[in-house]
Amino acid sequence: MGVEIKVDGLTKSFGKQVIWRDVSLTVPAGEICVMLGPSGTGKSVFLKALIGLLKPDTGSIVIEGTDIASCSEKDLYEIRKLFGVLFQDGAMFGSMNLYDNVAFPLREHTRKSESDIRDIVMEKMDLVGLVGAEDKLPGEISGGMRKRAGLARALVLDPEIVLFDEPDSGLDPVRTAFLNQLIVDLNAQIDATFLIVTHDINTARTVPDNIGLLYHKHLAMFGPREMLLSSEEPVVRQFLNAQRVGPIGMSEEKDANELAAEAGQELPPLPPIPMQLEPSNGIPRRSQRPPGEWCRDHGVTPPPGSFQADAAIATR
Numbered sequence: 001m002g003v004e005i006k007v008d009g010l011t012k013s014f015g016k017q018v019i020w021r022d023v024s025l026t027v028p029a030g031e032i033c034v035m036l037g038p039s040g041t042g043k044s045v046f047l048k049a050l051i052g053l054l055k056p057d058t059g060s061i062v063i064e065g066t067d068i069a070s071c072s073e074k075d076l077y078e079i080r081k082l083f084g085v086l087f088q089d090g091a092m093f094g095s096m097n098l099y100d101n102v103a104f105p106l107r108e109h110t111r112k113s114e115s116d117i118r119d120i121v122m123e124k125m126d127l128v129g130l131v132g133a134e135d136k137l138p139g140e141i142s143g144g145m146r147k148r149a150g151l152a153r154a155l156v157l158d159p160e161i162v163l164f165d166e167p168d169s170g171l172d173p174v175r176t177a178f179l180n181q182l183i184v185d186l187n188a189q190i191d192a193t194f195l196i197v198t199h200d201i202n203t204a205r206t207v208p209d210n211i212g213l214l215y216h217k218h219l220a221m222f223g224p225r226e227m228l229l230s231s232e233e234p235v236v237r238q239f240l241n242a243q244r245v246g247p248i249g250m251s252e253e254k255d256a257n258e259l260a261a262e263a264g265q266e267l268p269p270l271p272p273i274p275m276q277l278e279p280s281n282g283i284p285r286r287s288q289r290p291p292g293e294w295c296r297d298h299g300v301t302p303p304p305g306s307f308q309a310d311a312a313i314a315t316r
């Protein structure tokens with residue numbers, strides 16, 4: 001069913017370098033969330049904090065009643081079993097074929113028989129469309145296939161939470177579109193909580209139920225997709241529409257002179273909000289909301305042309 005992650009007042013620094021402070025958000029059970037932010041704003045650090053690989057300085061991360069930030073190693077070990085993680089490069093063992101890579105967590109963490117392991121591995125290989133490639137070595141397949149193999153491995157212990165660290169990095173737009181569809185289909189099938197760190201604006205605009213934006217050492221905004229895509233808040237608007245005009249500069253915040261030079265420049269209108277990507281079988285996910293619902297409920301007029309089928313095609 002997926003479990004909720006409740007983050008409250010989280011701050012992390014390395015020595016004197018504050019990465020982010022006072023981050024609070026709830027990743028709802030079973031929903032898909034995307035975390036965005038300029039390079040170096042600590043998205044990977046955030047993911048690592050969620051699985052207890054890095055300890056925050058202050059704040060809590062509560063999952064099923066356990067605070068990961070302060071729990072014992074033993075409790076952390078138990079909580080980690082709820083997670084599946086897709087690392088950026090798939091993190092495959094180069095000398096093992098895909099079958100053994102995917103079977104690895106089962107052999108390490110369970111006492112299942114080889115015949116049970118075979119059933120599970122083949123089920124997950126099927127889920128990600130890799131049946132027939134079991135004997136290949138990671139070096140013999142494309143980057144997209146490696147990601148899918150990494151995903152099969154992330155799913156092998158039936159996680160309640162799946163973390164994706166830049167699943168689209170290094171993939172061409174077509175492979176990214178296929179991977180996004182796979183992510184949506186998987187969420188519909190396994191109903192786990194998904195958190196995706198990405199730089200891909202199309203992914204952020206079309207895949208998730210919720211979007212977060214880390215910027216300048218804090219969480220600039222977190223909420224439903226339609227809330228962020230209709231937001232006029234300068235940082236959110238600039239980032240989600242990949243624009244140069246706005247507070248975010250080349251190396252982070254623009255200085256006063258740069259901002260003054262932009263004063264009076266007209267911002268392009270907000271583009272239409274695309275339809276959310278649906279499962280390929282056409283059956284809505286449990287957490288999927290009807291298009292435009294958030295805007296209607298909150299009295300927000302979405303940009304013209306929003307929620308039309310052709311708006312979705314134009315941005316996919």
Ligand SMILES: Nc1ncnc2c1ncn2[C@@H]1O[C@H](COP(=O)(O)OP(=O)(O)OP(=O)(O)O)[C@@H](O)[C@H]1O
Nearest residue numbers: 014017019037038039040041042043044045046199
């Ligand atoms: N273990 C560590 N020790 C010291 N500094 C670290 C450590 N891990 C990360 N950092 C620093 O934290 C900052 C944020 O890094 P992080 O990789 O989380 O950014 P990011 O938002 O994921 O970036 P990108 O989008 O480029 O992947 C960087 O300045 C990085 O050098």
